[in-house]
Amino acid sequence: xxxxxxxxxxxxxxxxxxxxxxxxxxxxxxxxxxxxxxxxxxxxxxxxxxxxxxxxxxxxxxxxxxxxxxxxxxxxxxxxxxxxxxxxxxxxxxxxxxxxxxxxxxxxxxxxxxxxxxxxxxxxxxxxxxxxxxxxxxxxxxxxxxxxxxxxxxxxxxxxxxxxxxxxxxxxxxxxxxxxxxxxxxxxxxxxxxxxxxxxxxxxxxxxxxxxxxxxxxxxxxxxxxxxxxxxxxxxxxxxxxxxxxxxxxxxxxxxxxxxxxxxxxxxxxxxxxxxxxxxxxxxxxxxxxxxxxxxxxxxxxxxxxxxxxxxxxxxxxxxxxxxxxxxxxxxxxxxxxxxxxxxxxxxxxxxxxxxxxxxxxxxxxxxxxxxxxxxxxxxxxxxxxxxxxxxxxxxxxxxxxxxxxxxxxxxxxxxxx
Amino acid sequence: xxxxxxxxxxxxxxxxxxxxxxxxxxxxxxxxxxxxxxxxxxxxxxxxxxxxxxxxxxxxxxxxxxxxxxxxxxxxxxxxxxxxxxxxxxxxxxxxxxxxxxxxxxxxxxxxxxxxxxxxxxxxxxxxxxxxxxxxxxxxxxxxxxxxxxxxxxxxxxxxxxxxxxxxxxxxxxxxxxxxxxxxxxxxxxxxxxxxxxxxxxxxxxxxxxxxxxxxxxxxxxxxxxxxxxxxxxxxxxxxxxxxxxxxxxxxxxxxxxxxxxxxxxxxxxxxxxxxxxxxxxxxxxxxxxxxxxxxxxxxxxxxxxxxxxxxxxxxxxxxxxxxxxxxxxxxxxxxxxxxx
Numbered sequence: 096x097x098x099x100x101x102x103x104x105x106x107x108x109x110x111x112x113x114x115x116x117x118x119x120x121x122x123x124x125x126x127x128x129x130x131x132x133x134x135x136x137x138x139x140x141x142x143x144x145x146x147x148x149x150x151x152x153x154x155x156x157x158x159x160x161x162x163x164x165x166x167x168x169x170x171x172x173x174x175x176x177x178x179x180x181x182x183x184x185x186x187x188x189x190x191x192x193x194x195x196x197x198x199x200x201x202x203x204x205x206x207x208x209x210x211x212x213x214x215x216x217x218x219x220x221x222x223x224x225x226x227x228x229x230x231x232x233x234x235x236x237x238x239x240x241x242x243x244x245x246x247x248x249x250x251x252x253x254x255x256x257x258x259x260x261x262x263x264x265x266x267x268x269x270x271x272x273x274x275x276x277x278x279x280x281x282x283x284x285x286x287x288x289x290x291x292x293x294x295x296x297x298x299x300x301x302x303x304x305x306x307x308x309x310x311x312x313x314x315x316x317x318x319x320x321x322x323x324x325x326x327x328x329x330x331x332x333x334x335x336x337x338x339x340x341x342x343x344x345x346x347x348x349x350x351x352x353x354x355x356x357x358x359x360x361x362x363x364x365x366x367x368x369x370x371x372x373x374x375x376x377x378x379x380x381x382x383x384x385x386x387x388x389x390x391x392x393x394x395x396x397x398x399x400x401x402x403x404x405x406x407x408x409x410x411x412x413x414x415x416x417x418x419x420x421x422x423x424x425x426x427x428x429x430x431x432x433x434x435x436x437x438x439x440x441x442x443x444x445x446x447x448x449x450x451x452x453x454x455x456x457x458x459x460x461x462x463x464x465x466x467x468x469x470x471x472x473x474x475x476x477x478x479x480x481x482x483x484x485x486x487x488x489x490x491x492x493x494x495x496x497x498x499x500x501x502x503x504x505x506x507x508x509x510x511x512x513x
Numbered sequence: 514x515x516x517x518x519x520x521x522x523x524x525x526x527x528x529x530x531x532x533x534x535x536x537x538x539x540x541x542x543x544x545x546x547x548x549x550x551x552x553x554x555x556x557x558x559x560x561x562x563x564x565x566x567x568x569x570x571x572x573x574x575x576x577x578x579x580x581x582x583x584x585x586x587x588x589x590x591x592x593x594x595x596x597x598x599x600x601x602x603x604x605x606x607x608x609x610x611x612x613x614x615x616x617x618x619x620x621x622x623x624x625x626x627x628x629x630x631x632x633x634x635x636x637x638x639x640x641x642x643x644x645x646x647x648x649x650x651x652x653x654x655x656x657x658x659x660x661x662x663x664x665x666x667x668x669x670x671x672x673x674x675x676x677x678x679x680x681x682x683x684x685x686x687x688x689x690x691x692x693x694x695x696x697x698x699x700x701x702x703x704x705x706x707x708x709x710x711x712x713x714x715x716x717x718x719x720x721x722x723x724x725x726x727x728x729x730x731x732x733x734x735x736x737x738x739x740x741x742x743x744x745x746x747x748x749x750x751x752x753x754x755x756x757x758x759x760x761x762x763x764x765x766x767x768x769x770x771x772x773x774x775x776x777x778x779x780x781x782x783x784x785x786x787x788x789x790x791x792x793x794x795x796x797x798x799x800x801x802x803x804x805x806x807x808x809x810x811x812x813x814x815x816x817x818x819x820x821x822x823x824x825x826x827x828x829x830x831x832x833x834x835x836x837x838x839x840x841x842x843x844x845x846x847x848x849x850x851x852x853x854x
Binding site for chain 2: 215361412419438442443445460463464502504508510511
């Protein structure tokens with residue numbers, strides 16, 4: 096689907112305070128949340144329970160079983176209905192669309208799949224956010240005010256259906272609270288429309304965003320549909336801003352690409368800022384990772400490189416999706432690009448054993464941290480999300496803290512020699 | 514108030530040279546020898562432990578047991594070893610003690626030449642300050658040791674090897690930096706495109722060299738090991754399909770091969786359809802039985818070892834390898850076919 100959002104704008108509302116009240120609303124930096132109503136709105140027949148609560152930085156709270164994070168965001172336009180994150184949008188005319196987004200607040204979804212009895216779910220790694228204690232800075236979501244949506248699937252519901260409902264609950268809350276700002280004056284408005292031509296002597300830089308979509312609980316969705324097997328493709332980045340690329344992959348949390356990262360990808364923000372100054376933005380390529388076979392991996396890497404070439408990119412930034420297998424996809428993509436004369440930098444997470452994979456052409460890498468490093472044990476006053484997989488009082492590897500080692504470039508950890 | 518323990522050999526503790534090298538471990542109050550220099554550099558030694566170099570080398574287990582017992586008894590906040598300079602035996606003792614104390618969570622600072630056997634023996638468990646080969650380097654080393662040890666004893670952070678002047682320990686620790694990965698990536702890429710190539714991480718030199726050929730395959734016991742997640746049909750022992758934290762062994766003493774329907778792969782990292790159609794392609798029991806019958810290999814080991822090698826942290830995988838290798842050694846296995854995915 097081609098985007099028609101030529102003049103898409105993002106209006107940001109800085110949240111100074113979040114309070115509970117009888118009606119969700121917005122007033123001059125103060126976000127009032129009617130939690131019971133939000134929970135009702137998040138309800139779904141596939142869910143036996145959906146609860147909403149607020150957790151703040153500094154609270155002695157560990158959040159467990161965290162699946163995803165979404166930025167509160169709603170599409171506001173006088174002539175158009177709003178659309179939820181992850182949903183396909185009706186067409187819009189240029190200049191009609193503005194995204195309202197709250198800053199400093201995030202919507203976290205929680206579900207204990209193993210506790211709900213789903214086969215194989217016990218193998219999903221423990222996923223944590225600490226609001227205080229030694230792990231508070233290990234997740235970017237330890238410093239935001241978090242609206243936590245905790246879901247319990249109804250008995251007997253298929254896992255894909257339950258996951259659809261869980262993701263829907265999050266987007267319902269995220270959209271509803273952002274809609275509260277309709278008609279209000281934002282703190283900042285930025286255009287994410289087409290960029291003007293830039294000096295042709297500046298290097299053209301593209302992004303290869305790697306995602307994987309392997310089935311329920313390890314899926315990535317575009318316009319609400321699992322990507323499944325797909326060939327690399329050029330994607331209008333405005334689809335990311337609108338929240339149309341969403342996460343449903345609950346593998347290693349430290350290197351998980353959460354929906355919030357897609358909604359406000361640091362790489363795109365920085366490349367737009369650099370456009371015309373230091374570089375030219377060449378485009379975004381969505382590429383598959385975690386591919387099963389060697390041939391598949393090589394074909395996808397070559398196809399990504401070919402697309403980068405078609406964008407006339409001088410250089411590309413290659414991101415990585417999760418841990419292990421996908422690092423080979425990244426390395427092969429680096430190799431394919433370099434062999435076509437396209438310079439690369441890749442973002443990869445390390446382990447205590449070093450890099451998972453490497454090719455000689457990968458001479459320029461960003462380390463997003465060492466996933467095996469142990470974070471000191473902590474005993475919070477309260478656990479939100481269930482005690483079973485909260486690892487209270489244990490030293491916990493950094494990879495269990497959500498988004499802390501993101502290989503999309505959205506976090507600030509790295510690994511250094513010692 | 515922190516407790517600083519200092520380890521010396523017989524010479525630096527004042528018991529004598531080679532004639533005292535078989536001196537048993539002893540404990541002494543306060544600083545001795547170079548410990549006084551540490552005090553002058555700002556680190557007050559509370560207890561000195563000493564041991565003869567030969568005694569340590571010939572009675573390593575006993576010496577370690579005694580020394581570790583004292584270090585725990587004193588509730589040491591930091592251990593300083595040496596400087597041992599270019600001394601091989603002394604350096605080795607410092608390295609081994611540093612490794613064992615470091616593994617117990619007590620910070621250790623040592624000092625020796627970069628090529629000392631103690632550096633390898635320490636296995637990254639200590640901050641090792643590089644020195645020259647003899648005591649001429651004492652004056653230069655002691656302030657560095659004192660500075661690092663003081664902060665470690667106080668639980669304070671210590672900077673990286675280049676900033677602090679210790680040898681890289683082969684560790685990579687996490688650091689929170691001002692700029693996002695995205696900002697750093699773009700800066701690195703634009704610099705690279707301008708001709709200035711740099712990287713934040715390079716592949717480690719931790720490559721496993723190929724082992725030498727098996728001396729006499731026709732008399733060797735051959736074992737099969739796999740990370741392909743091959744298990745009896747139905748996965749009765751619940752081998753995880755990914756993030757495996759266990760390995761399993763299955764008896765194949767009476768089998769000529771792995772029959773389809775009897776075995777399957779539960780590995781979550783590849784399409785198992787073809788493998789499940791013939792599990793021998795995961796664990797080549799059929800092929801090695803033929804080699805056994807042809808007397809090309811001596812005997813096929815009675816069990817095969819399996820785990821799921823997908824998303825497993827390297828440290829866990831290393832532990833699996835060590836545990837399986839220990840069993841193989843115990844069973845006098847002389848050759849292994851390791852099948853990977």
